[in-house]
Amino acid sequence: RQAELFNYYTRIYGKSYASRISAVPGTSEHQTGLAIDVGNANGACGLQACFANTPVGKWVGKNSHKYGFIMRYGKGQESVTGYSYEPWHFRYLGTSLAKNYKSSGAKSLEAYYGVSGSSPKNNTKNAKGTARTTANLNMRTGAGTGNRVLLTIPRGKSVQLTGSKKSGWYQVRYSSRTGWVSGKYLSSISMPSKPKKESKKSTPKQNTSNAKSAKTSANLNMRTGVGTSHRVVLTIPQGKKVAIRGAKKSGWYPVKYAGKNGWVSGTYLRSFSSSTYSPKSSDPKSSSSASKKTIANLNMRSGAGTSKRVILTIPKGKKVSIRGAKKSGWYPVKYAGKNGWVSGKYLR
Ligand SMILES: [Zn+2]
Numbered sequence: 542r543q544a545e546l547f548n549y550y551t552r553i554y555g556k557s558y559a560s561r562i563s564a565v566p567g568t569s570e571h572q573t574g575l576a577i578d579v580g581n582a583n584g585a586c587g588l589q590a591c592f593a594n595t596p597v598g599k600w601v602g603k604n605s606h607k608y609g610f611i612m613r614y615g616k617g618q619e620s621v622t623g624y625s626y627e628p629w630h631f632r633y634l635g636t637s638l639a640k641n642y643k644s645s646g647a648k649s650l651e652a653y654y655g656v657s658g659s660s661p662k663n664n665t666k667n668a669k670g671t672a673r674t675t676a677n678l679n680m681r682t683g684a685g686t687g688n689r690v691l692l693t694i695p696r697g698k699s700v701q702l703t704g705s706k707k708s709g710w711y712q713v714r715y716s717s718r719t720g721w722v723s724g725k726y727l728s729s730i731s732m733p734s735k736p737k738k739e740s741k742k743s744t745p746k747q748n749t750s751n752a753k754s755a756k757t758s759a760n761l762n763m764r765t766g767v768g769t770s771h772r773v774v775l776t777i778p779q780g781k782k783v784a785i786r787g788a789k790k791s792g793w794y795p796v797k798y799a800g801k802n803g804w805v806s807g808t809y810l811r812s813f814s815s816s817t818y819s820p821k822s823s824d825p826k827s828s829s830s831a832s833k834k835t836i837a838n839l840n841m842r843s844g845a846g847t848s849k850r851v852i853l854t855i856p857k858g859k860k861v862s863i864r865g866a867k868k869s870g871w872y873p874v875k876y877a878g879k880n881g882w883v884s885g886k887y888l889r
Pocket residue numbers: 571576577578629630631
């Protein structure tokens with residue numbers, strides 16, 4: 542069955558994308574008998590990232606650990622788990638371990654056990670470097686003992702190297718935290734190969750009304766009309782560019798993808814761009830709203846990107862004030878008297 546599924550996705554999306562959303566036959570966690578996929582009875586957002594925002598998705602995300610299950614492939618953990626965000630996929634650990642996992646704050650089972658994720662799907666070009674601690678080792682906010690200790694990594698643990706090195710100190714990830722450790726207490730150091738620099742395209746200001754194209758931020762159902770009650774024409778994979786055919790209607794856009802016309806919810810469209818871009822008009826939603834609400838417990842960081850230091854975690858449902866212009870999907874915000882950056886994905 543897994544071979545059938547995988548081949549099906551490969552035919553539609555190509556092998557590289559297929560292996561991000563479906564396990565290579567023989568490697569699915571479902572084959573352990575310890576994993577289940579959960580869905581809404583009406584099929585809403587089935588096996589899609591938007592499942593997390595449905596009633597069942599919210600409930601199971603919050604309560605599964607009480608019954609011994611954890612969400613196995615969390616948001617933003619693809620480089621560790623090897624899988625895209627799967628808010629529907631739960632792994633049975635037993636109640637005591639699942640509760641422990643939850644209270645540890647670990648973002649992946651790999652981080653919880655201090656092992657580096659090694660997925661056959663990880664492209665070797667992006668392979669994370671690793672090293673092993675030879676002593677109980679302080680992870681600090683910077684390179685040098687003058688910096689604050691974030692946590693102590695036990696001896697013999699495997700840490701992920703980010704590739705940054707400074708005067709004998711290495712930047713590492715361990716237990717979902719990023720910080721610096723002295724290289725004196727690391728062995729089997731294998732530095733990661735340098736990630737390809739993404740060309741920084743200067744993105745024009747969002748102008749959704751004149752937008753000619755946009756990108757999907759999740760696997761997105763294209764439907765025959767405006768609203769989830771309409772028939773699904775096809776599912777557009779996350780990260781694909783769609784052409785916008787006309788004016789928005791109740792938050793939905795008429796789009797064309799893979800030669801088909803249909804409607805998609807604007808909630809899962811990003812990077813609107815337009816050939817008739819006019820610098821004078823801008824999307825009021827993206828530029829002039831002075832405050833937004835967090836839709837998840839959200840890390841405020843010292844810069845735009847998850848590699849930056851966490852200043853504090855803003856609880857879900859809090860109002861933050863926006864201090865300036867968005868940068869690669871991140872907003873400069875102020876909360877509890879502190880300034881920092883948060884991912885726009887978790888703001889509404
Ligand atoms: Zn699954």
